Amino acid sequence: MGRIAYSLIYSGQVNKLAGEETKTCLFCHLNKKAGLNILDTFICSDCEKRLVRATCDDRAYQFYLQNLKKFWHEL
Numbered sequence: 001m002g003r004i005a006y007s008l009i010y011s012g013q014v015n016k017l018a019g020e021e022t023k024t025c026l027f028c029h030l031n032k033k034a035g036l037n038i039l040d041t042f043i044c045s046d047c048e049k050r051l052v053r054a055t056c057d058d059r060a061y062q063f064y065l066q067n068l069k070k071f072w073h074e075l
């Protein structure tokens, strides 16, 4: 369970955001330049780090996981 988000981020579906383009982060809703694109969704580098660092029993991780689930259901 704890590795789902990690493997999602580092799967082939994810590309590093290039250039000076800004995108709105899925989690913190801030416009950032650096981060990850997952399909049409963007996760900023700050949230990415927190997400990767988070563990199963971490409340932050549960929050992120819920957001990700919501995102996948919308596909």
Ligand SMILES: [Zn+2]
Binding pocket: 025, 026, 027, 028, 029, 030, 043, 044, 045, 046, 047, 048
């Ligand atoms: Zn963010």
